[in-house]
Amino acid sequence: MQILVALDESPYCDAVIRMIIDEMKRADITLHLLHIVDPFPTKLAEAKGSEEYPDYAAGRHEEVEDADRLLQRAAARLRDAGFKITSVIREGDPLISILAEAAVSRADLIVLGSHRRTGFKRLFTESLSAAIVRQAPCSVEIVRIPPGKKVA
Numbered sequence: 151m152q153i154l155v156a157l158d159e160s161p162y163c164d165a166v167i168r169m170i171i172d173e174m175k176r177a178d179i180t181l182h183l184l185h186i187v188d189p190f191p192t193k194l195a196e197a198k199g200s201e202e203y204p205d206y207a208a209g210r211h212e213e214v215e216d217a218d219r220l221l222q223r224a225a226a227r228l229r230d231a232g233f234k235i236t237s238v239i240r241e242g243d244p245l246i247s248i249l250a251e252a253a254v255s256r257a258d259l260i261v262l263g264s265h266r267r268t269g270f271k272r273l274f275t276e277s278l279s280a281a282i283v284r285q286a287p288c289s290v291e292i293v294r295i296p297p298g299k300k301v302a
Contacts, residue, residue: 154182154257156248157224159216162263166293167227170261176232182255183224183237185217186247214239245281257288264292 155170157163170181221237229235236255240247252260264279279292 151179151258152182152256153179153259153261154184154248154252154255155224156184156186156244156260156262157220158185158263159220160263161295162293163220163224165295166261166263167224169291169293170228170233171231174233180234180236181228182251182257183221183228183235184248184251185221185237185239186244187214187217187239187241189241244278245285248278248282249285249287252287259288260286260290262290262292264294 153170153174155166157166217239221239225235225237238251240251248260248262251257260282262279262282264277279290283290283292
């Protein structure tokens with residue numbers, strides 16, 4: 151079984167990893183870890199020229215290094231739990247990147263966290279997880295953090 155696991159820097163990353171370790175059988179599963187880097191991140195552009203980010207290229211390089219560390223930590227935890235792992239960092243739109251990687255990896259399942267938008271954010275923006283569910287070529291599992299539950 152091929153499972154695409156989309157990870158980001160949110161608390162949902164840990165929830166996704168814990169769910170996989172706790173609920174999935176290890177035999178014959180390959181996990182394809184994916185992190186998507188925004189091609190032009192707003193917060194980095196706003197910080198361009200600041201003391202923290204003297205130039206955009208250095209900030210961009212740091213962002214990719216952070217993504218690599220995130221995937222390395224996740225891969226180590228999942229390998230220790232007995233899973234076969236591949237990982238990749240892609241640049242682009244999250245929806246397009248996840249769907250493309252699902253096709254490339256021939257995913258039988260896509261796993262990602264839900265950010266639970268509410269109120270105006272939910273009214274005016276479509277959630278990534280909802281778009282993935284509608285457009286994915288395979289099954290999708292959305293990992294949620296129960297309301298009121300703290301995430302490590």
